[in-house]
Amino acid sequence: MTPLEDADFVLLRDYLRGTAGLEFDESRRLSLSSVVGPRLRTSGRTNVTDYVQFIDRADGAAERQHLLDDVTIQETHFHRARPQIDALRDHLLPSALAAAGREGRGVTVWSAGCSTGEEPYTLAMLALEARERMAASFDGVLPPIRIVGTDVSTAALDIARAARYTGRTIDLAEPGAVVRWLRPDGGDDHVVRDEVRSLVDFAHHNLVTEAPPFPAGTVDLVVCRNVTIYFSRETTRLLVDRFSDCLAPNGWLLLGPAETLWQLSGAFTLAAVGEAFAYRPVSVAPATIPIRWPLSEPVHPGQPGRPRSLAALREPVSLGQPIRPARPKPVPVPVPAQAGGDLLAEARQAMVETRYADAAALAAAATVADPLLTEAYVVCGQANATIGRDADALGPLGRAVYLDPRAGHAWFLLAGSLGRTGDRTAAARAYRAAAAALPTAPAEAVHGLLDGTPVEQLVQLCLRLADDLEGRADLRRGA
Numbered sequence: 001m002t003p004l005e006d007a008d009f010v011l012l013r014d015y016l017r018g019t020a021g022l023e024f025d026e027s028r029r030l031s032l033s034s035v036v037g038p039r040l041r042t043s044g045r046t047n048v049t050d051y052v053q054f055i056d057r058a059d060g061a062a063e064r065q066h067l068l069d070d071v072t073i074q075e076t077h078f079h080r081a082r083p084q085i086d087a088l089r090d091h092l093l094p095s096a097l098a099a100a101g102r103e104g105r106g107v108t109v110w111s112a113g114c115s116t117g118e119e120p121y122t123l124a125m126l127a128l129e130a131r132e133r134m135a136a137s138f139d140g141v142l143p144p145i146r147i148v149g150t151d152v153s154t155a156a157l158d159i160a161r162a163a164r165y166t167g168r169t170i171d172l173a174e175p176g177a178v179v180r181w182l183r184p185d186g187g188d189d190h191v192v193r194d195e196v197r198s199l200v201d202f203a204h205h206n207l208v209t210e211a212p213p214f215p216a217g218t219v220d221l222v223v224c225r226n227v228t229i230y231f232s233r234e235t236t237r238l239l240v241d242r243f244s245d246c247l248a249p250n251g252w253l254l255l256g257p258a259e260t261l262w263q264l265s266g267a268f269t270l271a272a273v274g275e276a277f278a279y280r281p282v283s284v285a286p287a288t289i290p291i292r293w294p295l296s297e298p299v300h301p302g303q304p305g306r307p308r309s310l311a312a313l314r315e316p317v318s319l320g321q322p323i324r325p326a327r328p329k330p331v332p333v334p335v336p337a338q339a340g341g342d343l344l345a346e347a348r349q350a351m352v353e354t355r356y357a358d359a360a361a362l363a364a365a366a367t368v369a370d371p372l373l374t375e376a377y378v379v380c381g382q383a384n385a386t387i388g389r390d391a392d393a394l395g396p397l398g399r400a401v402y403l404d405p406r407a408g409h410a411w412f413l414l415a416g417s418l419g420r421t422g423d424r425t426a427a428a429r430a431y432r433a434a435a436a437a438l439p440t441a442p443a444e445a446v447h448g449l450l451d452g453t454p455v456e457q458l459v460q461l462c463l464r465l466a467d468d469l470e471g472r473a474d475l476r477r478g479a
Contacts, residue, residue: 003030078173106143113330115153124147150213154204157204190352212243215246221253222252222365227256344379357383357387358385382413393413408433424470
């Protein structure tokens with residue numbers, strides 16, 4: 001494969017930036033080259049200049065769409081990012097349903113950048129579960145729900161509309177949800193059931209060049225996860241302003257776990273929701289709204305819920321103020337009766353099961369049993385940070401990067417905790433160290449940070465966050 005010449009690369013880079021807001025820096029030149037070569041041959045164009053001129057015309061619209069389909073990364077699966085899924089099931093969707101029920105209207109959810117459809121279908125599954133738990137409060141008249149998935153890729157939308165899935169996306173879904181909401185259809189294929197599909201519509205939409213496909217103030221929840229990491233800072237600011245315009249006054253915005261609006265938008269405030277974080281419009285007045293339906297403790301598919309006590313049912317649930325996660329007591333851990341590696345394995349399993357306080361304690365015990373076990377420090381720091389204990393995360397993460405300066409995932413987690421505790425200078429340095437080290441970090445560790453996002457994208461995110469922290473946000477755009 002021959003990399004694009006400088007002039008051709010700049011021409012394509014600028015065209016994709018202006019057309020779809022996509023950012024291609026030098027680290028992605030080779031991947032862009034691999035896409036453009038076949039597109040030139042298929043379209044019968046002899047050079048990049050001729051090709052760009054063609055796809056910019058009306059008669060080149062189909063080829064332009066083929067290019068966008070090929071350069072956008074469709075990496076997703078059902079029930080992606082478990083803490084966020086729990087937040088959607090137990091907080092965000094019930095909040096939207098409660099507001100709709102009080103106001104006698106339906107619920108509108110926008111899955112912006114929905115890729116091949118797993119996210120909007122997951123949202124539909126979670127919404128149906130939430131409605132079941134809340135049915136008694138509505139006297140049998142449940143608010144209707146409309147979930148709209150949009151994407152710039154027509155190829156991805158074709159897959160979404162077919163609603164047929166197999167392989168990794170099924171393997172990573174909650175098993176109970178697969179049994180309940182998808183039906184086997186020959187071999188390893190599964191098809192989304194009609195009751196889920198009936199809640200979801202799909203539409204082609206360009207987040208950068210087109211206005212939101214909703215009237216102002218009508219969307220209860222915008223889910224746009226791992227999309228803005230491909231955009232420039234200015235493009236992200238424009239997009240967030242559009243989200244703000246279309247959100248209802250009490251709406252929610254959910255971004256990817258590593259995406260942030262810090263120093264980017266004054267329209268939103270960050271709120272802890274269970275063990276995840278989401279954004280609310282700053283115009284939302286702090287208020288405590290009682291939840292009257294007989295909610296169970298968070299119910300996961302295939303697992304019975306425990307009814308809340310009568311006293312707990314009378315307690316109001318804060319929907320207008322940040323919801324701070326509880327700080328469960330860590331489990332007692334025998335040390336050093338178990339080897340460090342065994343304790344680390346248990347800590348990792350606790351992370352998978354979202355028992356973060358237990359994970360922190362188990363990982364800390366692993367470091368006692370084996371003080372040179374770098375990954376144990378990483379898991380301890382990550383678990384503490386996940387439940388809002390950033391100050392407690394700094395020590396183990398700092399030890400991890402001391403033991404292994406090439407641990408890019410540890411640098412990334414350390415940078416986040418430093419930033420949230422207010423040390424901007426140290427956070428910027430850590431993000432730059434993460435950008436330098438991530439390409440050599442273990443593949444499985446990097447995968448865990450952004451759930452499949454390519455390393456080069458995470459590297460660019462680190463550099464952009466470092467620029468933000470240093471007040472040099474616009475210098476990396478380049479000529």
